[in-house]
Amino acid sequence: MESENTGGGTLGSANSLIPANQDAAQTIPNTSDSRRNSRKSIGLKNTKSHDSPDDDATSILDDFESSMEDLDNEPTNPVTKFLELLHSLVGNSAAQNPWLKVVVIVGLFLLYNAxxxxxxxxxxRNDTNIEWCEGLGxxxxxTGLVYFGLFYYNFAKPYVKRVVxxxxxxxxxLIALWFVQLGLSLLVLVALIIFxxxxxRDNRKRLISSLGLVVLVLLGVIISKHPGRIRWRHxxxxxxxxxxxxxxxLRWSTGRDILQCIxxxxxxFLNFANSGSxxxxxYLATGFNTTLMSGDEFVVLPGVFxxxxxxxxxxxxxxxxxxxxFGTMSWIVAKMGWVLEVTVGTTAAESMNAAANIFLGQSEAPLTVKPYIGKMTNSELNAIMTGGFATIAGTVLGAYISFGVDPFHLLSASVMxxxxxxxxxxxxxxxxxxSMTNSAEIYSLRPKKMGNALDAGTHGASQGVFLVLNIVASLIAITSFVTMLDVIINWxxxxxGIEELTFQWLVAKIFTPLAWVIGIDxxxxxxxxxxxxVKTVVNEFVAYxxxxxxxxxxxxxxxxxxxxxxxxNFSSIGITLxxxxxxxxxRRNDLTKVVFTSFIGGNAAALLTACVAGSLSTDIGYAEWYPTRNCSGLIESGVASTRAFSASIFQTTFN
Known part of the structure; x- marks a missing residue:
């Protein structure tokens, strides 16, 4: 064929007018030049440059459509002419009279308040109670929070900003001086110690939990990557x-109720996904009832993870x-991140992720700062993954509560x-x-807007497919590996003759001194x-x-x-990574470098929370179910299950 000729002919039918001995740079025209020439060839005005090829292409198509000849379908009857006239009058009035927009907004405001x-x-009139966390309350x-925000940002903020x-x-x-920072830090520490x-004073045993805070911090300094660079303000x-x-x-019932409501x-909100799934x-998502093969007993099979x-x-x-x-999420990240940035000193993106981790899981919370992950430092990536390891998701609270765990303590733990x-x-x-993700830089990293809101939503949902596939693959691989390791060690x-030797048992020995410093009897x-x-090797479901x-x-x-x-836990490493x-x-290579550091940090953060709870808790509400529990101990049951699984595996593998 002519297109395959390697001599002095042509490069192919598509480029038959281009000599074959020309340079590649001459053969392939410059994209921007070709676009500019195409605009000139159809009589278009040259448009300004855009930030991305997609924007440029969209602008070209819009200009091209406006240059095309209109169809001969001008309105001919009185009705269609009246509709066109009414449409143009309304459109022109809205564009030329800004007060019309104000009238519409005021009207909607009055209707809403009515x-x-x-x-x-x-x-x-119906003598119905108004609960502040339900229905009308x-x-x-x-509504009150929205009105307060509108009042602040439109009226009070300029005055507050001047004062600030x-x-x-x-x-x-003054704060920039090192001795002032040291003095403030010592003042806070002394105040906490005195408190x-x-x-x-009524139970000095609670001081052991306070000692645990010091021990955990010292252990962190010892294994820190840069112990001399620790910013103690953070x-x-x-x-x-x-x-x-x-x-x-723990001490204020109103704070507890607010947390429960949120x-x-x-x-x-997250349960709305159940309707789609x-x-x-x-039944793969909802679970289903079935009967046992040997009888009429009903069993409930849960949904697949x-x-x-x-x-x-x-x-x-x-x-x-x-x-x-719409820019709403960028605004939330910047504002919420600013609060923690001026207090704790962390950047806006990692602070926003930490706040999201209170209610969202380790794979959902990073979605709130997804556009900024590529610009984060390794320290920020470590903070994001540590937050995911240290907390739980609101969607799994029901499972823990079904075991008999107090929901109040679960909610408190996630916040703390x-x-x-x-x-x-x-x-x-x-x-x-x-950092490139502080509150001052966050708006410059704002992601590109899509064609419309629906396009942006569906684009985000389609990206969730790759997220789920990565989670599933990593979870299967790491869980299988940990199981294999546990069985081999037990074998x-x-x-x-050391039948209790398992990977769980070895990890438990590491946690034994830590169990004492957090205040366990x-x-x-x-x-x-x-x-x-068990929580570290398997998961928290089994442990609870x-x-x-x-x-x-x-x-x-x-x-x-x-x-x-x-x-x-080890399976969560796969989910997070x-x-x-x-x-x-x-950023996958950077994530793999810090994931085990984050894993240790998540465990330590949970232990720190346990220490604070042990220091502050005075009255525990487990008396209802605690006396009726079987005091059989955990070690025997754990060893027996591992031994049985080990025997079943190695009977077919090593014998």
Missing amino acids: YIITAVAYHI FLIVC ISLNTIIQP VVLDT VIWGMTLQFLFGLLI SDKVTT SFVYG VFQSLSAIYFLSFFIGILYH SAPAALAYAKILYPETKK FGVLV NEEIEDVALLLG GQLTQLCLSPRSVTISTYSLCCFA GGISAMCPE
Whole structure:
């Protein structure tokens, strides 16, 4: 064929007018030049340059369509002419009269408030209670918050900003002095120490948990990547926030109710994904009832993890994509991140992720800062993954509660572990690079807008497919590897008569001294240490199931509940690594470098939360179920199950 001629002919039919001996650069025209020439050839005006080829192409198509000849379908009858005239008048009025927009907004405002008043009158007339976290009460609270925000940003903010700037010019030079920073940090530490000493005068055993805070911080400094670069402001203020959250939740009933309300609303929002997953997957997502083969007994089979739990990722990706399209998510990241940036000192992106981790899981929370992951430093990546390991998701609270675990302590743990994760992440991997994701830079990194909101949402949902696939692949591989390791170690132990030797048992021995420093009673240290080992090697589901079968003191149960309330297990390494690397594949190598550091940090943050709970908790509400538990101990049951599984595996493999 002529197109395959390697001599002095042509390069092919598509380029038959181009000599074959021309340079490649001459053969392939410049894209921008060709676009410019195409515009000239059809008589278009030259448009300004765009930020991306997609924007440029869209502009070209729009200009091309406007240059095309109109169809001969001008309105001919009176009705169509009247409709065209009315459309042009309304459009021109809206464009030329800004007051029309104000009238529409004021009208909608009055209609909305009339609706609120009508609803209140209806509830009063029917003598219906107004619950602040449900129905009308919740709507009134949300409306009040929105009105307060509008008032602040449109009226009060300029005045507040002037005051803040004036104070900042005085305070900032002082804070920049190292001895002032040291003095403030010491002042906070002394205040906390005095409070703990006075607060524990009725039970000095709670001081052991306070000692655990010091021990865990010292261990973090020892294994830190850059111990000389630790910024103690991050650590002290992060742990102070953790302590303050503990006081607000553990000692203040209103704070506890607010937290419960927010958690319920987040869980309700994520549960909307169940309607889509049940429609697509059916019983694989919802579970189903069946009968045993040998009889008429009914059993309930739960939904499959990948079809049930991970389906929330699609819905959340869809929703967050829309929020980023309108700029709402960028605004939330900047504002919420600014609060933690001026207090704890961490950047806006990692701070926003930490806040999201209170209610979202380790693979959902990073979606809130997904556009900024590619610009993060390794220290920030470590902070993001540490936050995921240190907390749990609101969607799994129901499973833990079904085991008999107190929901109040689960909610408290997730809130308190968020600032602790930031603090400990900055101990293990201090920041040594200049961040590009602080509140001042966050708007410059705002992702490109899509064609419309629906396009942005569906684009986010389609990206969730790759996220789920990465999570599933990593989870299967790492869980299988840990199981193999556990069985092999147990097999070697059985050969020399050490039947309790398993990977879980070895990890439990590491946690034994830590179980003491977080405040566990001496006679229960071994059981709780093994619980921590089960949580780390298997997962927190199994650990909570075994916790509710133990005969522990109420104090030990409470501290154990906090220490187990995290996703820091080996299978979660696969979920975290697979999920975040799918969001930003070019950072996969950096993520793998810090993932084990984050894993250690997540475990340590949960233990820090357990220490704070052990220091502040005075009355434990486990008396209802605690006395009825079977005091059989955990070690025997754990060893028996591992031994049976080991025997079944090696009977077919090594014999």
